[in-house]
Amino acid sequence: MLEGLRVLACGARDAVKLCATLLERAGARVDSAATDGADYEVIVVSSDMDIAQWKASGAHIVCDITATGAQDSRSGTPWTDAQIQAMSGLMDTTGFSNGAPVRIGIAFAEISAALYAASAIASAVRVKRQRGIVQNIDVTLMGCAASALTTFLPAAFARRTAARVGNRHPACAPWNAYRTRDGWILICTSTEEQWRKLRQEARVPQLDDARFATLAARVRHVDELDALIETWTTTLATDDCTRLCERIGVAAGPIVGIAELHGEPNFRMRHAQAARAIESNGIGAHTYRQVSIFETFALSEARDVVKPQTRKIDDHAAPLAGVKVIEIGQYTTAPLVGKHLAALGAQVVKIEPPDGEVARSWQPGQGGTSYFFALNNTDKQTIELDLKHEADRAHLRALLKDADVLVENLRPGALAKLGFTRETLGAINPRLVYCSISGFGIASAYPSRPAFDTVIQAMGGLMDLTRSDGAPVKIGASGADILGGQAALFAIVARLASPATEGTFIEISMQDVAAWCALFAAGQDAPRGEALACLDGHVWIEGEVSDAERARCITLPKAAAAASIAGAVAVMRVDELLEDRDFLADVLSAARDANGAFWPVLKVPYRLSRTPASVRAVPGAPESVRRAPPAPARAPVPEDRPV
Structure with a gap:
């Protein structure tokens, strides 16, 4: 994937360290200290150090990971992950309805920034290898944290306040x-x-x-x-x-305790070496490195030489211009991947079931489409197919013939039952990159177990690390779904940056990704801090909190408490973000649908200086592909059996 790429990673943030680990997993050679005369293609830093010379040289792809953007009124301060959680609204979405906001037990913003930075770097490497263009990249923790709010922002767009729900779902019970x-x-x-x-x-x-x-x-x-x-x-x-x-x-x-993760059957089956190491030596600072967040295999047993497709690309086009993607999925994981591939310039064709994806109808929204769906599906062409019908399967086969990528988050084996096995896909398109995202992976101890984000958070160690008054609680945002989608995005873009042309199968298990994150957190010193109640909300205070500070906060509005107490920041509600000028300038954007209506959408949290990604449009209703009438026959033709 990224073999031959030389990377220098130096900076104080965890995001730099984790980004370097991801690039190394994809084949890059990573150094943490510059070697004299070394020819680094990529430099990953956090701008707590002087990087102006590197950025200005034009000799390296320089990725700078910071807490907030340069134009943010809070720029220049090395805000911690917990402070970013508070400032971005993430903290207020986590916890029980009758309790205080809860700090997520993993460095969510740092991890998310590492994943997005790795994807942006792979995109820039592809551009350099194809067009000879070298550019700089900026990634903000604030933008990455805010990008995870897709289940909470719709209420804010509708001028409502979304309350914390603990481990419940606001629309489903039990x-x-x-x-x-x-x-x-x-x-x-x-x-x-x-x-x-x-x-x-x-x-x-x-x-x-x-x-x-x-x-x-x-x-x-x-x-x-x-x-x-x-x-x-x-x-x-x-x-x-x-x-x-x-x-x-x-x-x-x-709910699996992090100390017992090594005995969890699926984790032990998929990561036997890591499980034995944890069992023998406990969890250390580098244990997470023994868990991979993606696996790659040959798409099929055929090893035919495949000619690469050549498409004329303008030098100033987005990084993935000329790439065609087929997306089959719903809700968050595969749609998140497709959204970012489209923002990076790919042509993304989203396959929806008859009557469209269920999430289209969720409230609130406008014009019959939900804000949630719009946030997760920008810049896609949408097509309605019923894959239980042969004519529609034939249409999908035709789409796949000249596609570069197929990404799906169906239950393992569902696509194969429809006739699209890896071997079949390899026969249709020998150079296809096929990414499957599932809860427990294709090779799993639970081949028949359904999985939701909440279950994966529980079984991957995330809930054990995130607690409110001792009780385990899930990340308010769909943490396992989002991080799993980000892992898939990086694996796909890294593969597209490779000169290899053979078909590739990428397997993403969301439990693997959750465990990687949880083990990283468990191997570090746990940060200290507390959310304190104020007259109109809460503030987050880093470090030890005194009784005097608790007593003082309860008498003050949170803005006054944040201004007067060292290390305190206001815990923002999601609806309050829509009145925050930095959020409005750096995170929120507007897109149009086919009817010209405006929609609130999110900018991508990574900026490529010369071939930028962009969010432009919200899709309308899916195009209906009309099946041809059946040919005349002497006897009735039975319908296809439902899958």
């Missing part, structure tokens, strides 16, 4: 962490059929009450519902409850 006889389990239902099966297995008579007859009713009475569910889960061991839920098709999983 969906929560429940105590078991020996620990905790996450149970997540999203359909009436799942609820019916769960109710039958629980055998709690009160669950048949009319208060829980519909989804809307269950959400209204969620406190009573959760209490009744827990009367059942506390009678079971966690493993028994998990197996039962898997058998009936309900997403569920234990």
